[in-house]
Amino acid sequence: MQDQQTEQANLKADPKQAHVTTQWKYDSPLIACRFDPQARYVFASAQDNSVQRWDLAEGHRVAFRAHDSWVRTIAFSPDGEQVITGGCDGRLIWWPTAAENPEPVRTVDAHQGWIRTASTSPDATLLATGGNDQLVKVWNVADGTLAAEMSGHEKDVFSVLFHDDGKRLLSGDLAGQVHQWEIESGKRERTFDAKQLYTYNGGQRVDFGGVRTLAMSRDGRYLACGGLHKAPNPLGAVHEPLVLLYEWDSQKLVQSLVAEGLKGVICGAVFHAEEFLCAASGGSSGGFLLFWKADQPKDFHRLKLPNLVRDLDMHPDAVQLATTHYDRHLRISRMTAKQEG
């Protein structure tokens, strides 16, 4: 999420004006979404194992089919001409972004089990992935070779994020542990303990929660870890969204960002250059975009979306947001006033 280079838009984002401007419907419930770096398209994966590409200007849709399981991660090459999808089949597939009849150009068996998360370095030459094999791997985007592999998580890896310096990597797991790695040596430098995002329910005998998403503030001051808490009934979807905000340098937990009255889980988060955090929450309360400032635990604004949301990405213009939904829609929201006519 945070690894996209957001351009300074001419328009200033105002979350309080956020509204849905566009929605496209597909045949299956949608999972993950990403804008391409050149802002031509938005990609979304679906429960039919495909990835769909919509042209942002015209809404024309093209299917990418080669995975034999759900795709959970979408990333891009430095020039945006290749899109890299990661699936529950453990494979990374490279595709030509703009092809009308896309075929894989490279396939890598990346993980044993699901690829759950991916993040590209600031210069997009490296791709980090994390999965059910509890490993974090770093790949050369240019040729698909393995550049580094880090082990140390004791539960499935749910989230990865490159630091803006491109030399360090963060990875979060089901148990609420966020490890910081030095990529060149592969060594673990330190760990953020986000165990508030983890629950073991003894009655149901299940591990639940985890660090579902990671985001870093533009100024490098804060690390946000998103997930859930207050989960008395994990199997019944009774839980509340939570973002833990840590001071990067000291690792001190400075804020627990909550959304009062909502049931759900944070499924995506991004820091905006104008110093607010935008997150998507999906759950039994439905789908919401939530907006926080770092100095306040409660969201200063929320937008209820038409359906339960599953992923979030921010457009390079830093004004538009893409969300994927269970009701088979991809929706674009805009953080500006509605235009008349």
Place this chain on the structure above:
Amino acid sequence: MKCSYACGSAEHLTARRRFLGSLVAGTGAVVSGLGQLASAAAAKQLAQDQKRVLVINMAGGLSQLESWDPKPATDTGGPFRAIPTSVPGIHICELLPEIAQQMQHLALVRSINTKENSHGKGRYLMLTGRRQTPAGDFPRIGAVAAKTLSAESSSLPGHIQITPGGSGGRSNDAAYLGPKYASISLGNGKPPQHTTRPDAISEEADLSRNTFRRRVNDRFALRRRTAMTDAYTANYEQALELMRQRQVFDVSKEPEQDHDRYGKHDFGRHCLLARRLLENGITFVQVTHSNYDTHNENFNFHLEQLGEFDKPFATLVADLAARGMLDSTLIVVLSEFGRTPNINKYYGRDHWGTAWSVCLGGAKIQRGAVIGKTNNNGTKVAEREVDHGHLFHTYMQAVGVDSTGHFDIDGREIPIADPAYGPISELLA
């Protein structure tokens, strides 16, 4: 309840035999779980002939799509793929790689329609073979197995349940078969409650107390013996045997390497304990694995739960086969229902009694058989629809019990299994 026992009646002879057996046992000279009275050769034959039943209860509703009947690349299939098994042509979910290698000992029934989506009612009908009725209660499969399969002279209880938690104790699940066949629960696999003699009572004092108890009871029973006094006596003697044979229930006595093979977690220990109990002549053992009621994040939770289930169960099946116990042990992996093919908005699946599966094995079950089919995306049964009644008949027939027979309960004939159904004959060898 006062029962009019007559001298020379079958009940009297049976009770007397057990009574005498308990007196002998009271001398401390217990040989094995099969009782003191059997000769060594007869005991060995009995051990070989004795049929056993192992039930794995996947509490909450195991998803058939994430286990026995995967539908990859369909609108209902979810993210998991199917893998081949040791039986050519049979594929199961990729979450069960170890069990896939034991498929030659197992069979699948993929066409169950119980039309029941309630936990309680579903559990009842799957464990009794009958629908609940306000008119009365039916015994659980464990009680029926203990009644029909346990050796008369067996000194150990025939109906054991290993639960994930709880403190253990006695249940009331034998209905009209009587408390003798009710289950004893081993909470988290711990030995039965109160089976350790308090330190304040010496072994000599304990022996003396029980000798006195028996002498007083003998005298009472000469003139005023009833079914109730028999039940009391049986409970005391059974409790004494449990104490005397407490080590049978102690899984820590199994070799360390077996603990490693089964996995050092609760379900691993419980499966290893099940093996120990079956080897020591316990007729029926049920192990519960929990929880599969995955309305939310079905795939994450099945990853976790089946990740824990796969290896211990596969190891148990392999061990039963290796020890020559598979032909005499029926294995049943069941749940109260399956889960909806439809994936809900929480990536979950809901209750579904309409088209789901169980796994069977051992005894007279056809190895490597697959009975029935669901349609392409698992939304309905396509071939050979069966339900709980058919399954219960099949369990009984698989262990050599005539499921069309009946129990004699106070002069009334009560069918062993629901007479409206019959066994799945093509599943039986």
